[in-house]
Amino acid sequence: MELSDIAIKSIYAVIVVSVLMGFCSYAVLAERKISSWIQGRVGPNRTSLPFISSIPYIGRFLTRLGVFQPIADGAKFLFKEDITPAHVNKLYFTLAPILSLIPALTTVVVVPFGYYENAAGEVVTLVLTDLNVAILFLFAVSSLGVYGIVLAGWSSNSKYPFLGGIRASAQMISYELAMGISVLPVFMWLNAPGTAGTLSLVDVVNSQGGALWYAMWMPGSFLIFVVCIFAETNRLPFDMAESETELVSGFHTEYSSFKFGLFFVGEYAHMLVGSAIVAILFLGGWHPLPFMTWADFGVHGLLAGVLSVGTLIGKLCGFMFFFMWIRWTLPRFRYDQVMKLGWQMLLPASIANLVLYTFIIYFLERP
Amino acid sequence: MTDLFFYIFAAITLACAFAVVFSRNPVNAAMFLILTFLGMASLFVMLEAYFLAVIQVLVYAGAVVVLFLFIIMLLDVKEESKAKLKPLTLVASVIGFAILLVGVVGITSSDNIKATTETLPEAAGATLKNFGYELFTTYQLPMQVTGFLLLVAMIGVIVLSKRVKTD
Numbered sequence: 001m002e003l004s005d006i007a008i009k010s011i012y013a014v015i016v017v018s019v020l021m022g023f024c025s026y027a028v029l030a031e032r033k034i035s036s037w038i039q040g041r042v043g044p045n046r047t048s049l050p051f052i053s054s055i056p057y058i059g060r061f062l063t064r065l066g067v068f069q070p071i072a073d074g075a076k077f078l079f080k081e082d083i084t085p086a087h088v089n090k091l092y093f094t095l096a097p098i099l100s101l102i103p104a105l106t107t108v109v110v111v112p113f114g115y116y117e118n119a120a121g122e123v124v125t126l127v128l129t130d131l132n133v134a135i136l137f138l139f140a141v142s143s144l145g146v147y148g149i150v151l152a153g154w155s156s157n158s159k160y161p162f163l164g165g166i167r168a169s170a171q172m173i174s175y176e177l178a179m180g181i182s183v184l185p186v187f188m189w190l191n192a193p194g195t196a197g198t199l200s201l202v203d204v205v206n207s208q209g210g211a212l213w214y215a216m217w218m219p220g221s222f223l224i225f226v227v228c229i230f231a232e233t234n235r236l237p238f239d240m241a242e243s244e245t246e247l248v249s250g251f252h253t254e255y256s257s258f259k260f261g262l263f264f265v266g267e268y269a270h271m272l273v274g275s276a277i278v279a280i281l282f283l284g285g286w287h288p289l290p291f292m293t294w295a296d297f298g299v300h301g302l303l304a305g306v307l308s309v310g311t312l313i314g315k316l317c318g319f320m321f322f323f324m325w326i327r328w329t330l331p332r333f334r335y336d337q338v339m340k341l342g343w344q345m346l347l348p349a350s351i352a353n354l355v356l357y358t359f360i361i362y363f364l365e366r367p
Numbered sequence: 368m369t370d371l372f373f374y375i376f377a378a379i380t381l382a383c384a385f386a387v388v389f390s391r392n393p394v395n396a397a398m399f400l401i402l403t404f405l406g407m408a409s410l411f412v413m414l415e416a417y418f419l420a421v422i423q424v425l426v427y428a429g430a431v432v433v434l435f436l437f438i439i440m441l442l443d444v445k446e447e448s449k450a451k452l453k454p455l456t457l458v459a460s461v462i463g464f465a466i467l468l469v470g471v472v473g474i475t476s477s478d479n480i481k482a483t484t485e486t487l488p489e490a491a492g493a494t495l496k497n498f499g500y501e502l503f504t505t506y507q508l509p510m511q512v513t514g515f516l517l518l519v520a521m522i523g524v525i526v527l528s529k530r531v532k533t534d
Contacts, residue, residue, distance in 0.1 A: 092394070132495065136421040143429030147401070150433070154394065154440050162440070169437045173430060197496030 013109070013128055020108055024268040025070035031324050033066060038328040044069040077261030085156070085254050092155035097255070097262035100148025103141045104269035110134040111276050112202045113312050114286050116305025125202050126309065134201040135187070138277065139180060142232065145270060146172040149234070149241050149251045152263070156254040164250030167335060168241035171231060174342030175238075179228035181350040182221045185357035186214050186281060192365060201277075205285030209293040215282035216290065220353040222282045224346055229274045231342070234267065235323055237330040240338055275319035279312060283319075286312045373413055380406030393444045397435050404428040418495050 029044065036043030044066035053059040053068070062068070084093065112127035131137050146168055153165015190207050191197055208214065215222040231238040242250040252263050279285060286308035287293050294304045294311075333341065383402040390396045404427040411420035502510055 131417065133417050133421045136418070136425060140421050140425035140429055143425060143433075144401075146433060147436075150436055150440070154436075166437065166440060169433050173433060173437075176430065197494065197499065199495060 009128070016108055016128060017105055020105065020269055020272060021265070023272055024265050025074060027268045027272060027320060028073065028264070029066055029069050030320065031327075032069070034321065034324045035328060038325070047072045074261075077258055077264075080257035082257045082259065085158075087157045088254060089155040089157065092151045093254075094259070096148050096152035096155060097259045097266070098148075099151060100145055101262045101266035101269070103145040103148075104266045104273065106141050107138050107273045108269075110137050110201060111273060112205060112280065112285070113276070114305055114309035116308070117301050121300075126305070127202060130200055130202050133199045135183065135199045135204075135281075138201075138273075139176070142270065142273075143172065143176060145266070148263070148266065152255070153241075153251040156251070158254065160247045160249075161251050161253045164241045164243075164247050164253075168234065168251060171234075171238065171240050171338060171342070174339060175228045175231040175346070178224055178342065178346040178350045179232060181347075181354055182224035182228065183281060184354050185218050185221050185361070188357065189214075189361055201280050205280055205287070208284045209287050210291060210296070213282065213284040213287075213290050215284075218282070218353075218357065220349070220356070224350050224353065225282065226278060227346060229278060230323075230326065231338070233270045233274050233323075235271065236327040237332050238338060239332065240335055243332055245332075271320065271323055272316065275316045275323065276312070278319050279315035283315050285315075369413065373410070376406050376409045376413065380410065393439045394436070397432055397439060400435070401428045401432050404432070418498055 033043045035041075045064045047066065047068045048059070048063045049068050049071070053063050084090065109128045110131050112125050112130070114126045115123050116126065118124055149168040150165045153161040153163070153168065156162065186204065187199055190203060204214075230236075234241050239250075242252070244250070247253070252260055255263065284290065288297070288307075288311050294307050299307055380403055383399045383406060386399040387396050387403060390399060404423055408420040408423040408428070411417070411423060
């Protein structure tokens, strides 16, 4: 690989991560606005910037929408006093927030987000790396994210964070298995006899172009995967590690200012990548409708690039809304209920689903 | 460039493996174990065996060490004091190390290895399809036996750890 190639790849990577961080900060705003909307409140509507907010009508409208709130939030995280309690294990206390953010940002490497047609009419996929084992890479790296939570809980040296950390590790092990098994039918269908074996996410999206989306004919897999994504991202109703009403705020009780900010951003980055994966695996990726691709609508060239990225981001935002909607709809499970759901319901259900689709695929593909 | 990366990752792997053995604090040891597995995964990447690399991270770094940490934290294992070396342990470890050394030297100096380093054959673990076919054809019996051994181990642990009430 040439040095210039490495430079270009690095620039792409920085751009993608910056866009992801931008999405994170506005996902926080969306969370606050949607929460307030569901609870009949107004939400953040006061933060204003000089000059821009004084533009008649538009500035006022943007302020009421809370568009400038993420800037204020970010500045607050940066400039608040960073308190390190005396009883913590300093090394791991500092390391934990970083360890929870890095895996979340690394997973975005294998996420494809669109395609365009170049001058020669060839389809070029927009992705940082089209890894052959993309889905496994994703599971592997995101499973490393739990160390951030576990270490934060342990290094804080106090009871509530410790309980949070223990819960997080137990929960992660329980749900990862069901999650992995639930996506197997998709890849079994993708790897028909005679094809080169692939676990690439790009191939998953391409196989849904002009065909039925996987969510429609594998609803069982879709349901199990979505439940597991909630557990994996530690979102309500599975936020056992945090559960503020019983564990104060769980693993990050002792954290303040920027270190807390890293946990916070990491959680949202994890959610965003999770939503993108759901859209890619089950909701047709950047294809606008089942059985239809953008090419069927007569869209080619660079316009296809814009529309395909827009479609994927639209689906991603839709699923993020679903995340927040569920948060204010379902109450938190009790810890034993979470374990019971994981081991006694989701795991057998995912195995049954796998066996069922093994037979279905066998009869459909039978020579 | 590739050679340089190999030496860096190999050094990291070895250094972390030593640190796992020598660190007194069990949490430190577990963290170094993760780094060892990551280093090994990067060595697999250098060999273009991406599947093995990812599985290494997913199974060992992602699941097994989480369980280790879980147990360490739940039992609240304290730092170990320096254990006195028993003569028997010393003799056993010296013999073990000698056998390992003979094995490593024997493997690396045999003609078989020298021939294959010149023309790299496609490794069984390199691509997904190869891996699957090899696992379910050539290595079917070892896989089944390993699986059975793991099952026995699991049942054994359950039987041993379950307290039977005698009264």
